[in-house]
Amino acid sequence: xxxxxHNALGLSDQDVLSMYETMLLARRIDERMWLLNRAGKIPFxxxxxxxxxxxxxxxxxxDKDKDYVLPYYRDMGVVLTFGMTARDLMLSAFAKAEDPNSxxxxxxxxxxxxKNRIVTGSSPVTTxxxxxxxxxxxxxMEGKDLVAFVTFGEGSSNQGDFHxxxxxxxxxxxxxxFMCENNKYAISVPIEKQLACEKxxxxxxxxxxxxxxVDGNDPLEVYKVVxxxxxxxxxxxxxxxxxxxxxxxxxxxxxxxxxxxxxxxEVAEAKTKDPIITFGAYLKETGVMDDTLEAAIxxxxxxxxxxxxxxxxxxxxxxxxxxxxxxxxx
Numbered sequence: 001x002x003x004x005x006h007n008a009l010g011l012s013d014q015d016v017l018s019m020y021e022t023m024l025l026a027r028r029i030d031e032r033m034w035l036l037n038r039a040g041k042i043p044f045x046x047x048x049x050x051x052x053x054x055x056x057x058x059x060x061x062x063d064k065d066k067d068y069v070l071p072y073y074r075d076m077g078v079v080l081t082f083g084m085t086a087r088d089l090m091l092s093a094f095a096k097a098e099d100p101n102s103x104x105x106x107x108x109x110x111x112x113x114x115k116n117r118i119v120t121g122s123s124p125v126t127t128x129x130x131x132x133x134x135x136x137x138x139x140x141m142e143g144k145d146l147v148a149f150v151t152f153g154e155g156s157s158n159q160g161d162f163h164x165x166x167x168x169x170x171x172x173x174x175x176x177x178f179m180c181e182n183n184k185y186a187i188s189v190p191i192e193k194q195l196a197c198e199k200x201x202x203x204x205x206x207x208x209x210x211x212x213x214v215d216g217n218d219p220l221e222v223y224k225v226v227x228x229x230x231x232x233x234x235x236x237x238x239x240x241x242x243x244x245x246x247x248x249x250x251x252x253x254x255x256x257x258x259x260x261x262x263x264x265x266e267v268a269e270a271k272t273k274d275p276i277i278t279f280g281a282y283l284k285e286t287g288v289m290d291d292t293l294e295a296a297i298x299x300x301x302x303x304x305x306x307x308x309x310x311x312x313x314x315x316x317x318x319x320x321x322x323x324x325x326x327x328x329x330x
Contacts, residue, residue, distance in 0.1 A: 155186025175233030216244030
């Protein structure tokens with residue numbers, strides 16, 4: 001049997017099975033969305049594929065009853081862990097009236113759900129970073145026990161919003177976790193053309209916070225560093241910068257052709273480190289999961305995805321006059 005790393009982190013067998021199931025659910029919803037898009041049923045997909053381990057590992061390390069998450073557009077694993085459902089996500093993809101994010105107004109990936117403390121993101125990348133810093137500042141001023149967790153891509157780490165947010169959080173010792181999901185490409189621009197430093201986490205020292213780079217394909221590794229960062233934040237020791245290294249297995253979005261800027265061999269090589277496969281293998285090696293249980297989990301997940309798809313496809317669209325609601329004073 002392989003070394004059991006999860007028990008050492010305080011995670012039970014059931015915890016890691018829940019992690020695996022959430023990762024698989026994110027993947028299966030995403031795959032279904034691509035099929036729906038290609039069938040002309042939904043207009044747009046922006047994927048989490050290849051980044052589920054980082055998202056789910058991180059979200060599992062937070063307190064779902066106290067902490068706030070400010071996800072970026074790929075973060076299906078984060079929002080599912082925090083309480084959003086497959087049905088919610090499908091309603092958003094189909095732009096139906098019941099879409100919890102925006103009532104069908106916004107394109108997919110603009111997650112927001114007040115009851116689960118998922119703070120709405122806006123379309124320009126990185127704007128969620130100063131918002132997270134503001135949430136942390138508000139929490140500190142009100143004496144609340146909360147951490148603000150914000151994610152962004154490595155392309156976003158080059159934007160002014162990131163630098164201003166990180167600087168402010170560092171100066172004021174705010175309980176913020178900045179997590180950069182480095183998937184190697186900012187749309188079509190590879191990492192070596194985006195930044196001159198070796199790692200995104202190298203930037204942390206400039207803002208007076210610890211910075212760490214971890215394997216984003218390993219949910220346990222991500223869980224460990226996010227847990228430590230959350231504890232630092234709660235103790236009043238300020239923010240942390242975490243960089244998770246993974247690979248975007250799909251094109252940037254359903255409107256992108258990635259064959260124009262990266263070789264098929266590169267994508268094929270990355271698929272050998274697919275976190276769904278590697279974490280599944282770890283669970284089998286430690287005796288937590290066998291083939292029968294794996295098949296049962298997949299069957300359960302597919303049932304959820306099928307029901308969510310059917311529900312959302314048949315749900316009503318918003319009334320046309322609803323387009324003017326929340327625009328002008330009523």
